[in-house]
Amino acid sequence: KAGVTQTPRYLIKTRGQQVTLSCSPISGHRSVSWYQQTPGQGLQFLFEYFSETQRNKGNFPGRFSGRQFSNSRSEMNVSTLELGDSALYLCASSLATGWTYGYTFGSGTRLTVV
């Protein structure tokens, strides 16, 4: 059974550009969450989608946005990139509500902003 797939694995972008990251959840999973991991702040919650609806959003500026498609695949977008956006972005999927089934994480996308 395929796991959570994130693409691309690595990205290098310039300040001011925008970037789109993709996440394909485990087949049958309807919930997708996004997390940012940095050495200083650790893992921080970005947002969570279920059946194409954003159910919760973390404390990130509006430059961070996301969406979920009808096939449960999700994308997150960061506009006007800043150096501080350099991080490992992790996607997690869950069958339905995460608290019952737990979360499965992908390998992440390493974003470097120069």
Add this chain to the structure above:
Amino acid sequence: KQEVTQIPAALSVPEGENLVLNCSFTDSAIYNLQWFRQDPGKGLTSLLLIQSSQREQTSGRLNASLDKSSGRSTLYIAASQPGDSATYLCAASLEGSGGSNYKLTFGKGTLLTVNP
């Protein structure tokens, strides 16, 4: 606001030793607690999930316990091996309605090194 703390931040042990990693949380109204392992530069691998109604979960050499009343969880690793070297993270999700229970709050992790 839920806060999760992991102690120690780093731990180095000789191979074969049994060890305990600690996780504490400020809000006892958690719905579940999940332990993960992260290898350098990689994603998270789920180790154990403990529902709030459970006291412990076991998988192979791993045993995780949960005490909601004291706000603590422990991960016990028996007979440690060099391959266990990684960062171990605990994460809690909150009980209740609304958006708060649709996310995990993570600790900063414990970096474990098992020396041959």
